[in-house]
Amino acid sequence: MAELPPTGLFTPRPRQVVVRDMLQRARKRLEPMPDDELTDLLQDALYSERKRLERASSKPGEKERLEVLARALLRGDRPARVDAGIDMVRYWSDEVHGHFNKRVYRFATRMLPRVLTALLSRRTANISRWDLSPNRRLKTTGNLELLQNLAHEGTLVLVPTHISNLDSPLIGLALHLAGLPPFVYGAGLNLFTNPVMGYFMGRLGAYTVDRTKKAQLYKDVLKDYSVRCMTTKHHSLFFPGGTRSRSGMIETKLKKGLMGTAIHAWQEMLQDGRADSEIYFVPLTLTFQLVLEANTLIGDHLEEAGRQRYIITDDESTDARRMAQFGRRILDLDSAAVAHFGDPIDVLGHAVSADPIERKAQAAKRRGYVCDRHGKVEWDPQRDRIYTSRLAKSIATAFPKGHHMMSNHLAAFVAWRALEDAVGTRDPFRLVRAGTVHRRLNRTALLERLAKALKQVKAGAERGDYISNLPDNAEEVLGQALERFTRYHRTRALAPRGSDIVIEDAKLCLYYRNRIVHAGLEI
Numbered sequence: 001m002a003e004l005p006p007t008g009l010f011t012p013r014p015r016q017v018v019v020r021d022m023l024q025r026a027r028k029r030l031e032p033m034p035d036d037e038l039t040d041l042l043q044d045a046l047y048s049e050r051k052r053l054e055r056a057s058s059k060p061g062e063k064e065r066l067e068v069l070a071r072a073l074l075r076g077d078r079p080a081r082v083d084a085g086i087d088m089v090r091y092w093s094d095e096v097h098g099h100f101n102k103r104v105y106r107f108a109t110r111m112l113p114r115v116l117t118a119l120l121s122r123r124t125a126n127i128s129r130w131d132l133s134p135n136r137r138l139k140t141t142g143n144l145e146l147l148q149n150l151a152h153e154g155t156l157v158l159v160p161t162h163i164s165n166l167d168s169p170l171i172g173l174a175l176h177l178a179g180l181p182p183f184v185y186g187a188g189l190n191l192f193t194n195p196v197m198g199y200f201m202g203r204l205g206a207y208t209v210d211r212t213k214k215a216q217l218y219k220d221v222l223k224d225y226s227v228r229c230m231t232t233k234h235h236s237l238f239f240p241g242g243t244r245s246r247s248g249m250i251e252t253k254l255k256k257g258l259m260g261t262a263i264h265a266w267q268e269m270l271q272d273g274r275a276d277s278e279i280y281f282v283p284l285t286l287t288f289q290l291v292l293e294a295n296t297l298i299g300d301h302l303e304e305a306g307r308q309r310y311i312i313t314d315d316e317s318t319d320a321r322r323m324a325q326f327g328r329r330i331l332d333l334d335s336a337a338v339a340h341f342g343d344p345i346d347v348l349g350h351a352v353s354a355d356p357i358e359r360k361a362q363a364a365k366r367r368g369y370v371c372d373r374h375g376k377v378e379w380d381p382q383r384d385r386i387y388t389s390r391l392a393k394s395i396a397t398a399f400p401k402g403h404h405m406m407s408n409h410l411a412a413f414v415a416w417r418a419l420e421d422a423v424g425t426r427d428p429f430r431l432v433r434a435g436t437v438h439r440r441l442n443r444t445a446l447l448e449r450l451a452k453a454l455k456q457v458k459a460g461a462e463r464g465d466y467i468s469n470l471p472d473n474a475e476e477v478l479g480q481a482l483e484r485f486t487r488y489h490r491t492r493a494l495a496p497r498g499s500d501i502v503i504e505d506a507k508l509c510l511y512y513r514n515r516i517v518h519a520g521l522e523i
Contacts, residue, residue, distance in 0.1 A: 015094070044216055048218075068087065071084075096209070138174060140177045144178045158238075160237070160283075162244050164292050178341060185238060188208075240256075240392070248515050249517055250400055254396055260388045263347050278363055281346070287406060288337045294489065294512070340402035342398045347391060348369060350366075404466070408484045410450070414523060419441070440500050446501055453521050453523050457519065494509065
């Protein structure tokens with residue numbers, strides 16, 4: 001069992017050990033499976049992989065492996081079918097497993113603040129003048145001391161909102177600044193195509209997830225890998241929204257598959273009598289003033305292509321020059337990004353106490369939900385699905401509470417509301433095509449709306465609906481927003497035109513407006 005050393009760095013087992021454990025899990029599941037279920041599972045894998053290879057080039061041995069599976073399904077006996085399925089699991093397990101390296105992690109955590117600051121600062125002439133303050137460009141907030149303690153007591157599962165392909169390196173830096181250990185996380189296989197990024201991601205805790213693979217057997221491999229990570233004391237991270245938010249809105253509908261693996265891992269550890277069996281979920285709300293891929297994401301959302309194109313492979317984040325340009329132009333802003341670590345939640349969706357004595361009492365009570373009076377785990381998949389749904393609801397509720405209001409998001413929201421009134425509709429598809437006459441807004445009227453919105457924002461922040469450090473002055477908020485919208489995008493969401501404000505790029509205005517629709521402002 002891999003334990004956390006005093007440094008807080010996890011030490012994964014060798015690849016062959018991990019793969020062997022994954023095969024044992026798969027065999028334990030496949031061998032008792034009824035014949036019809038086993039056949040359906042393997043036929044699904046064969047069909048899904050053949051369809052995938054019609055659209056993508058095959059790797060060495062892939063087609064041969066599928067032929068073995070096809071022969072086993074056509075005329076093989078049951079052991080041959082199980083072995084063919086296990087062979088698929090072996091290949092996928094080897095592909096998924098990461099390459100964490102402590103030396104690379106230490107190097108990256110020393111250099112990442114300096115490198116990001118270099119990208120985010122215009123003062124590149126003198127490295128000694130760079131401001132490396134953690135609360136300057138990337139701000140981390142939340143009860144970090146509690147999370148540091150929980151990282152030693154049990155296993156943490158970080159569940160962030162997903163905005164950009166830049167999320168992963170920024171989360172890695174946020175964890176370092178928050179005094180938390182590294183986390184293993186699944187990253188899309190397409191992100192490893194860049195050899196430099198792939199090298200560092202793999203050695204900073206990332207494992208590969210190929211979202212083009214739709215077979216249930218492959219999804220089972222990912223779930224088994226997640227369970228194994230948690231039961232071997234590897235803090236884990238996954239994006240419960242599944243993919244980047246195309247619309248810009250904070251996710252409300254979450255994928256529950258990997259959440260369920262935490263409940264399974266917790267019960268495995270209870271069954272083994274582990275004293276360190278507790279697993280705690282930590283919602284992480286990311287807030288960026290500007291988003292690199294905003295144009296592509298909102299375009300994909302409006303074209304309703306997100307259902308077909310689960311992965312966008314040609315957006316701004318795939319171009320290293322565009323990423324560097326983005327960094328140079330916007331990351332010299334104070335609090336260009338904020339990572340808020342929410343209050344921890346247990347595997348059943350309940351709040352976790354900050355008091356150690358109370359936490360022990362909570363843990364004892366929690367075990368009663370899945371164990372009999374003798375302390376033996378009673379496995380019940382239907383019950384666990386209900387618990388997972390409750391957990392998902394608790395996480396979705398926590399996300400908006402950690403959102404930091406940004407001036408450019410609020411200005412976009414107010415401007416979009418004025419556009420709705422001018423055109424006489426709330427249909428976004430009509431509004432993004434609105435003519436110039438409707439997109440030109442009276443500055444005085446806009447400031448009046450903005451002042452009204454600011455009062456509502458202050459009230460919402462006092463209720464704990466979200467977090468806001470915005471100025472009380474509408475003119476100051478608008479000035480900040482206009483300046484920030486000049487930072488990166490080729491066209492601006494909002495821009496001054498004489499005494500008026502014009503919505504220069506309606507799609508961008510919609511995207512940044514969507515960042516705060518959860519606030520429910522009425523203006």
